[in-house]
Amino acid sequence: MIKPFDMELFLAGVLSGSHATRQRHLLQAELIQISIAERWQRETPWAWQRKHVAWFLDHRLSQRSEATRYYYLLTVRLLTRRLEKSWVFKL
Incomplete structure (x- = not known):
């Protein structure tokens, strides 16, 4: 049995702010993880490359509001900080 990846534990060191803000980041990080896992079979953020995250931002969010x-x-940006990468993304 494979233990599912715990995004809350992964982001624990970089999450700050109110409870609602932390919950929003966790939910969004899990949705990013699910999308990347479905598209590229990369189950954990440790296996991601910049192109995977860029794809998510460009294609999965293309029909969403600017906010x-x-x-x-x-x-x-929190995920990038936790992965200790120098990736830069813009809207």
């Missing part, structure tokens, strides 16, 4: 894309970008 939604901004909030996902904030979550992506």
Whole structure:
């Protein structure tokens, strides 16, 4: 039996803010993880490359409002910080 990836534990060191903000980041990070896993079979953020996250921001959020894309970008920045990568994404 394979243990599912715990996004809350993964982001614990970089999450801050109110309870609602932390919950939003966790939910969005899990949705990003699910989308990337479905498309590229990359189950954990450790296996992601920049192109996977860029694909999510460009294609999965293309029909979303600017505000939604901004909030996902904030979550992506947290993921990037946790992965200790120098990836830069813009809206």
